[in-house]
Amino acid sequence: MQFIDLAAQQRRIRKQIEANMQTVLDHGQYIMGPEIKDLEGQLAQYTGVKHAISCSSGTDALLMALMAYDVGPGDAILTTPFTFVASAEVIALLGAIPIFVDIDPKTYNMDPDKLDREIRNPESEERHLKGIIAVDIFGLPAEYDQINSIAKRHGLFVIEDAAQSFGAEYHGRKACSLADVACSSFFPAKPLGCYGDGGAVFTDDDALAEKMRSIRIHGKGSHKYDNARIGINGRLDALQAAILLAKLDIFPEEVEMRQKVAQRYTDGLGSHGSLVTPFVPDEMRSVWAQYSILAEDEAHRTQLQEKLKAEGIPTAIYYPTPLHLQSAFENLGHKTGDFPISEGCSQRIFSIPMHPYLSKTDQDRIVDKL
Ligand SMILES: Cc1ncc(COP(=O)(O)O)c(C=O)c1O
Structure with a gap:
């Protein structure tokens, strides 16, 4: 059994992927070829955001957004410690300070x-x-109405780290449209993934969009060798855009399939008193990048993971160590106990196989073993 079965998806759309890649090989515009514009148009339309700007990864998407806000040494950015390292890494990379807020x-x-x-x-x-x-962890949007209004009161910008949530919904709006800027990832295992690294930034703000487009290509000004600012080499490859275009065709259907898989898990596991299944607030829709469960404690989690492993069922822990306790952030001087909810989750949480093509038989086996 696969944790995420990318091969099942590929079997469905292999011909289209090959045809799209063939087109790139034929026109030869590997950098910023026509697929980029096509993809960006479709991403903007899907999310309902004015500007979608593709880039080289979810990490670079976050970096480009922070750079567009001129974040640098002496600045401080608030984020959560219960996330993938990139959410805070980009802050530190620019010489700013990550301030953690518990979940x-x-x-x-x-x-x-x-x-x-x-x-x-x-x-x-x-x-x-x-x-x-x-951060929209596991594919569920954060509480943006509250977060945006707090930010507004204090004159702060809000970036939606939608690396895991492309395709999710919040009060009738799509993820990637919920803050000043959103950053998503097309890492292969993400709900919409390419066959390598990829990402995108989203915004309705024209000036910010122009700045991020410039930052994406070495701070480009009016022409290729006019450098208006410091930027990065942050472009998405045309070949990856070609793959994403084939995947976008079936993406809305896959989102529905993900809902069914998640619901079957919740129906099957919900009655098991010692496990906590995912909570989805009213008027939100997760895209189920992960289906994550809380065990009673660390020993219980180990016991469940071993039981599943013995049956050939893979599991994963996202995230075993919250960021404030990682060596990379040692300089911030945090200690165990600083963010107790994140720490408790790290000890108890684990994720089970989740993808649109998970069969009922496999799901029943997983539920039965748990
Ligand atoms: C929450 C979060 N932010 C950022 C990233 C970075 O994305 P990428 O791997 O495309 O650089 C990831 C990827 O795993 C993520 O899960």
């Missing part, structure tokens, strides 16, 4: 009350708070 115990996303408290923390006066990176 909501039910959604595992940034807790807006704690965000508000952290901003009001008297120490904040010395920290030059500039913005917030809220």
